[in-house]
Amino acid sequence: MIYTQELVAEVLKVIEETKLSEKEAIKRCLSGKISDHAIWSSVHAYVFEIEKRLNLIDFILRNCFREFDKQNTVFKNLLRVGVYEMHFKGVHPALATDSIVRIVKQRFNLKMASLANAVLRRAEKFDYERRFRKLGKVKRLALEYWHPEWFVRYAIDMLGEDEAIKLMKANNEKQSVYVRVNELKANIEEVRRYLENSGVEIEETPLPEVFKAVKYEKHPSVLDWHSEGKYVVQDLASCFVSHVLDPQPDEIILDLASAPGLKASHIASMMENKGVIIAVDNSAERLERMKAKMKQLGVKNVVCRLADGCKIKVGDVDKVLVDPPCSSTGSFRSYPCVKWRFDRELYLKTIDVQRKMIKNAFRNLKSGGIMVYSTCSITFDENEENVMFASEFFKVEEVKPVIGVRGIREFRGKVFPFWDKVVRTFPHLHDCTGFFISKLKKV
Numbered sequence: 375m376i377y378t379q380e381l382v383a384e385v386l387k388v389i390e391e392t393k394l395s396e397k398e399a400i401k402r403c404l405s406g407k408i409s410d411h412a413i414w415s416s417v418h419a420y421v422f423e424i425e426k427r428l429n430l431i432d433f434i435l436r437n438c439f440r441e442f443d444k445q446n447t448v449f450k451n452l453l454r455v456g457v458y459e460m461h462f463k464g465v466h467p468a469l470a471t472d473s474i475v476r477i478v479k480q481r482f483n484l485k486m487a488s489l490a491n492a493v494l495r496r497a498e499k500f501d502y503e504r505r506f507r508k509l510g511k512v513k514r515l516a517l518e519y520w521h522p523e524w525f526v527r528y529a530i531d532m533l534g535e536d537e538a539i540k541l542m543k544a545n546n547e548k549q550s551v552y553v554r555v556n557e558l559k560a561n562i563e564e565v566r567r568y569l570e571n572s573g574v575e576i577e578e579t580p581l582p583e584v585f586k587a588v589k590y591e592k593h594p595s596v597l598d599w600h601s602e603g604k605y606v607v608q609d610l611a612s613c614f615v616s617h618v619l620d621p622q623p624d625e626i627i628l629d630l631a632s633a634p635g636l637k638a639s640h641i642a643s644m645m646e647n648k649g650v651i652i653a654v655d656n657s658a659e660r661l662e663r664m665k666a667k668m669k670q671l672g673v674k675n676v677v678c679r680l681a682d683g684c685k686i687k688v689g690d691v692d693k694v695l696v697d698p699p700c701s702s703t704g705s706f707r708s709y710p711c712v713k714w715r716f717d718r719e720l721y722l723k724t725i726d727v728q729r730k731m732i733k734n735a736f737r738n739l740k741s742g743g744i745m746v747y748s749t750c751s752i753t754f755d756e757n758e759e760n761v762m763f764a765s766e767f768f769k770v771e772e773v774k775p776v777i778g779v780r781g782i783r784e785f786r787g788k789v790f791p792f793w794d795k796v797v798r799t800f801p802h803l804h805d806c807t808g809f810f811i812s813k814l815k816k817v
């Protein structure tokens with residue numbers, strides 16, 4: 375017999391040991407093993423809720439068990455599940471402890487089961503709120519709002535304390551669901567009627583082909599028209615990026631970091647499947663998934679190329695989209711595990727890739743050509759500072775804030791003169807992913 379808590383511990387282990395997202399890790403652990411949909415959703419809910427507040431759960435455990443970090447990964451994650459259940463899920467502490475102890479006994483041995491019992495009994499009595507009130511401001515806010523300390527410092531310096539707190543609170547809420555009509559396969563009215571008839575309450579957004587799914591009996595991604603490719607589930611700000619690129623049917627467009635192809639398929643539909651989109655990605659696996667997605671969506675003008683977006687040379691194209699790998703600090707709602715993943719070294723390496731892609735966009739553009747540079751990160755370094763870097767060889771054009779607000783003018787002593795030409799979205803202000811969008815012209 376396998377328990378939900380044990381499955382959750384295994385998924386958490388995969389997230390910790392690989393770079394997979396919550397959803398990918400769940401798929402890897404449950405596919406072919408569990409067919410019951412209810413178990414999938416229960417595991418999903420546990421994993422998301424634990425990943426969201428991982429620093430606080432670990433704070434409790436480290437205070438109750440000095441050797442916590444040295445333990446076997448599955449054992450550690452079972453303890454996390456126990457703490458989550460008793461402190462945040464409303465499970466009676468004795469029940470939460472008993473179920474974890476039973477699993478540990480079955481999976482490991484009696485000695486570890488009694489260790490789990492002792493740790494969880496201590497955790498039950500641990501008054502974490504009282505304890506972290508005695509900490510310094512950054513440490514306290516990090517635990518209170520479940521974010522890494524570096525992010526708390528960063529957000530306060532960028533937005534001020536009140537707004538940083540609003541952002542962190544919004545990051546802990548459920549991501550809103552947006553549906554983009556795939557106009558290659560269906561029209562906007564048809565999809566509107568289909569969704570309404572399927573029990574999805576929708577709202578319009580500033581983008582005509584994008585609806586917000588406000589309430590639903592079944593998530594739009596499990597309905598038939600989704601598998602038929604008549605619409606995709608895509609974040610509102612992500613959809614706005616393709617509008618800023620403003621693709622025309624006869625153009626040649628280079629997408630330097632393309633997989634899984636959400637923006638490429640949107641661009642293809644705006645181009646009515648005409649012209650060409652050269653879609654580059656350096657991950658074979660992601661590119662294969664993208665090819666299957668393009669087929670499902672009826673996209674015919676995308677040519678996929680497995681290559682390094684920092685180096686590939688294809689010729690003088692009309693437009694380039696640079697939507698590079700980033701710290702994903704605007705996507706914490708959708709991928710809470712990303713909060714705990716970035717260290718300084720990886721962050722600097724990511725910025726280096728972003729700049730190399732910007733330079734390569736310039737090399738591939740015809741004179742007068744347009745580059746759209748976007749990220750789902752909220753940091754100044756990956757956004758405004760990269761546009762400053764690009765402005766040495768590009769002219770910064772204005773993006774109309776159809777959605778969003780203007781960029782950051784100043785951060786930690788650095789001034790950004792193009793703040794009124796770029797656009798940012800924030801989870802707490804626009805109920806979508808935190809995006810940065812800029813448009814630059816090769817002159």
Ligand SMILES: C[S@@+](CC[C@H](N)C(=O)[O-])C[C@H]1O[C@@H](n2cnc3c(N)ncnc32)[C@H](O)[C@@H]1O
Nearest residue numbers: 631632634635636637655656657682683697699
């Ligand atoms: C933010 S995602 C792109 C999302 C995509 N534009 C979309 O809308 O679906 C970044 C992508 O960059 C890819 N990537 C990372 N380094 C790369 C490189 N050096 N060259 C090309 N692609 C790269 C990753 O595999 C990932 O698929």
